[in-house]
Amino acid sequence: MQCNNLKIVISGDICINSLYWTTDPQNSKGLNWQNSLNIHSVLMPGEALLLAKLVTLATGSCVLSPHIHDLESIASKEYLRAMAEVELFPVFGNKKNNDKVYRVKRLLGFAGPASGVPKLLPIANDDANAEMVIIDDENNGYHSNEEFWPLALKMPDKSPTILYKMSNPINTTLLWKNLEKNHMDRTIVIINSDDLRSKGVNISRSLSWERTAQDFVWQINNSPNLAFLTQCRHLVVLFGLEGAIYYKNESVPESCLYFLPYEFEGEFITDSQGKMSGFTSCFVSGIARSIVMGHENNEELAASIGEGIREGIVAAQKYFIEGFGKNMGVAPFPNPDIFLEGEDDFIYKEHVQDVVIRLADNVSCQSCWYILKDNSSTNLAEIAYNIVKNGVQHALKFIPIAQFGNLQTVDRGEIESYRSIKNLMTEYISTNNAPRPLCMAVFGTPGSGKSFGVTEIASSIAPRLIKKLNFNLSQLSTPLELINAFHKVRDVCLEGKLPLVFFDEFDSPFGEKLGWLKYFLAPMQDGVFREGDSLHSIGKAIFVFAGGTSSTLQDFCGEDIEDEEERKRFLLDFKGAKGPDFLSRLRGYVNILGPNQTNQHNDQLFIIRRAMLLRALLERKVPHLIKDKGEAQIDNGVLRAMLKIPRYKHESRSMEAILEMSLLTNAKKWEQSYLPSQEQLRLHVDEEEFLRHLMHDTFFSEKIESLAIAIHEKYRELNHHHTNVDSELLKKWEDLDEDLKESARNQARNIPNALLTINYDVISVKETPPIVEFTQRELDMLAAYEHTHWCRYRKGAGWKKGNVKDKTKKTDPTLVKWNSLPKENQYKIYQMVTIWPEILANANFKMERLKFLCDCETEM
Structure with a gap:
């Protein structure tokens, strides 16, 4: 961007980053120190100094800010310093790219001045008439030192656009009171979500974008800790490098979520890629860039902020990818390319989607909100047809998709459950001394894929560490057989592997209803099992209890029983079978949703699940029916019947069976004539309903003429007495x-x-x-x-x-x-x-x- 006439003032807390890194010995024949590992260091700008550089690169404007001409020559002990060790890390988190750049390996801590008060710097050539003011408040003393504030803030007759990067969301500082009194209409407050969470604001992390968004809206409307922020005309909360929420309160409060559909909060950066600081500053610079461009085009501030959020997310991700460069201390930092759009970029503004956050008045309907529905101009049936015809990526390119290995889901309930399980597993695997197994339960109807989902999650976290074991409790006849199963689990632990143990049909009867539960209480709680007079330690393991008779946790606990007397009897038996004790030892659960609709109220995406499953089956079993451009060759009647049939008798197994029973080996298209006979269909669906859906287009086409005549004649009947109707009609x-x-x-x-x-x-x-x-x-x-x-x-x-x-x-x-x-x-x-x-x-x-x-x- 070329330099423009808009003047920007930047001020805030000052920090200098001291970075250290190690290189191999220079040679083996020189001086002694040259034969040892070499440690290097460099000073780089942080906080307001870094923000000023980023904004200058982003906007091309005249930027007035605190300035240090030569960081290496200053008496750095006067300033707050952040110490970090840097190292070469992979540019991307996959193995396809071998390039490496320097990023932070370990944050060593901070070094402050002896006085305890970090030095602040005045704004060079400050101008009270600046059109924009950007403040970097890191809670290190700046907000209480009015002498360092920009003139445009201290003069109440000035009205600049203010971007306030706030790291400590409280309303008692002098700076906030000044903004609240004189500048709130033109102030854009920008906060990182983790700073809100640190204040006790309960916003879920990385479950689903819908859940995160609705948590935020509820908190902004109800949390005393956020009450002062509702006065903001413009509030932007950044969620990792993957999303942000824009709370606008110009007349009626409205919140809008900006998100990357293929990522969730915290997913962009993997543990193998290192760390970076300065993301929020980069994000703020993207917003500043958009406001400057909007100012030149007379654009409304709210529109510029929305576009700026896209700019900021893109810039922050590119900032991380560039890191400190391939040559530490030599490559330009920050890299100016992060604000330029290139043909080979891995991310573009168009990838960032937005949706107005819907918060239903009925609390029981909170889970009904799906970005999939709000963010699509077509209905769910059309989306489902598109998925099967053209593939998931083509049909859902602007919709949140969660992927764990080979498992893909767009269902909000499944996403939240699976991500909860993944978070539990990740935390457990990273724990060195686990005193007991991690215990989870999985429920679902037969054929819904209970073991597949959890296995894919585990494999996506630690594929080389995990070893899967299966034990079907309905096939065990004595407790001794269960003890033998525990020994097998223990043997896997001794091999240095982490056993992922599925206890299928754990809720099957054994002597009495739920008779197996009591045998799991000690292993779940203490990590041991008894064999005679001996106690054996199981070791670190993941226990997955897969329900056989209960399709949901609620069903297992009797929550769906409506009759009060029947419910009391169930709970009495449940308590006698140690059901509550078993539940108390679980750390997570997931209700697997198969291709059938679980209920008519909350399970709205069953047709999308069917479509994704059918597409996956076509790609895996009959890939010759998928054209080069990804278009599936399937008759519209067959597609309609497969997606619209009310119920599959054996869930996904029935869908797979119908495909396998069809004569498709040499087919070029899945035509109706290739389907199995009615007698074979009866094994898996209501064959009459299936045929009605199958022949729907034919039935309707046959009656087009009679329908057209009926519509015309009815119109004549209703309008024959009107004088202003076209006589031709x-x-x-x-x-x-x-x-x-x-x-x-x-x-x-x-x-x-x-x-x-x-x-x-x-x-x-x-x-x-x-x-x-x-x-x-x-x-x-x-x-x-x-x-x-x-x-x-x-x-x-x-x-x-x-x-x-x-x-x-x-x-x-x-x-x-x-x-x-x-x-x-x-x-x-x-x-x-x-x-x-x-x-x-x-x-x-x-x-x-x-x-x-x-x-x-x-x-x-």
């Missing part, structure tokens, strides 16, 4: 010209797609179904959609907007956007879509509300 069907007939057919043909926008499906049934009545909101959406579709159709046929309707010139004054359409024309379209349910019912088509909606989304 009031003719009998047989008297219409072909152009109008085709327009009616096109409307009928598109009804299923239109209904999908309000989450209705069209199902062919044997008897006349009841007539559905649309809500006003549904009518509004349908009418606008239908008009847009009609405009697209007419323009495709060569029509264009004109002052009058002319069939010869193909002009029509109603070819305008919905909001620009005259009210009388809008009324006619409302009238048209209102009659659809009656027309469909008379043709034996049932309108069925899609089940992947929460009740809170259907109430209008």
Whole structure:
């Protein structure tokens, strides 16, 4: 960016970074010291000094700031110093790139002046008329020393845009009180999420972006520790290098999440890549860059902040990748390339997505919010079709995806559960002296893939360390066999491996209901098992208890029992079987969601899970049906039936079985004729429902003409007495010209797609179904959609907007956007879509509300 006329003042706490690194001996023939390891050191700017350099690189503006001409020549003991050891680390966390750069290996600590008060520096050539002020408050004394503040802050008649990088979120400092009194309207407060958490603000870390976002909104609305921040017009909270939340309070408070779909908080940097400081300063510089550019283009501040968050996330990641360079003390730092966009960059601003955070009034519906739905212009069914047809990466490029080895999931509940399990495993594996096994439970219906998910997570953390063992308790007949299983676990520990032990069907009966539980209490709590009079230590292990009779933890605990008496009896038996003692020893659990819908309220993404599973099965078992560009060759009827069938009798095993039973070895496309017979389908699905979904397109296509006629005749009936209706549209069907007939057919043909926008499906049934009545909101959406579709159709046929309707010139004054359409024309379209349910019912088509909606989304 070229230098512009906008003047920026930067001030704040001062710190000098002292970096040390070691190199191999220079030679073996020189002086004695040259034959030993050489230790080098260099001084580099930190805190406000580093921020000033970053902002200068980012904005190209005239930056006025504290300045030290030669760091190496100063009496550094006057200043706060941060000591760190640096070392060469891989540029990226994978093995494909062998390049290395210097990053921090270990932070040694801080060295302060003898007085205990770090030295601050005045702003060189400070200007009270600066358009922007950026403050780096690291809680090291600056906020209490008014003499070092910029003139533009101390003069109440000035109104610069202020970026306040705050590391200690409290409202009692002199600096905050000054901003609160004189500059709050133009102040952008920028805080790192870890600084909020350090104040006791409970925001989940790295579970799901939805959970993190909703935790933040709840905390900002309810936490006393954050009450003062609600006065901010603009508050930005940075979550690692992967996301940020922008809280805007200009009139009505609104929070927006900015995130990278393929990463979660803390994932970008691996343990093998080293560390860096200065991320938040780099992020602030990205926001400053965007505001400067917005100032030149007269852009609203909120829009500039939003774009700046993208700039900041990209710059912070590139800053880490560049590190201190390949040659310590020689390469420029910071590298100016971090603010330039290159063709081969690994990240671009377009990768950063945003979504308004939705916080439902109904607390029970908090888990209903999915970025997948809010951030997509299409409904879940269309997304599911796209996943199967074109692949997960193509269909969900802007949606949060969690991947653990070969496991992929977009379901928020699964993401949060799996990430909780991963966090537990990571912490346990890194612990040197674990007194007992890490115990977790996994629940799910048969065929849902209980062992696959946990195994992939463990393998993604420590593939060379983990060794998997399986024991099915329903196949054991005596406690002695369980003791033998513990010995096998112990043997793996003695090999230097970490056993990942699956106890399948742990909830099966043994003498009594849940009879095996009591045999696990001592191994889970004390890490030992008894054999006769001897106690044996198990060692470090991960125990995974996979349910066989309970599909969820809630089912296992009896929480779903509605009858009070039955519930009391269950809890009495549960206590007698040591169920509460067993639960108290668990450290985590996950309910695995298979391809069937678990309930109609919260499990909204079952159709997406099915689509991802079906795509994976196609890629693995019939890869010849996937074209070079990734497009799956599958008949639309087959795809619809596989995704829309209400229930698979044996979950994922049934989906896999139907694929394997189809005659696809030499097929070029999965056609309907290649499916197994009805008798074979009956083993895995309701074959009649499957066939209805399979033939849906055929059934509907056969009735296009009759539907078009019925719609036209109903329209004539409703408008025959109106004088302002086009007389051509009031003719009998047989008297219409072909152009109008085709327009009616096109409307009928598109009804299923239109209904999908309000989450209705069209199902062919044997008897006349009841007539559905649309809500006003549904009518509004349908009418606008239908008009847009009609405009697209007419323009495709060569029509264009004109002052009058002319069939010869193909002009029509109603070819305008919905909001620009005259009210009388809008009324006619409302009238048209209102009659659809009656027309469909008379043709034996049932309108069925899609089940992947929460009740809170259907109430209008």
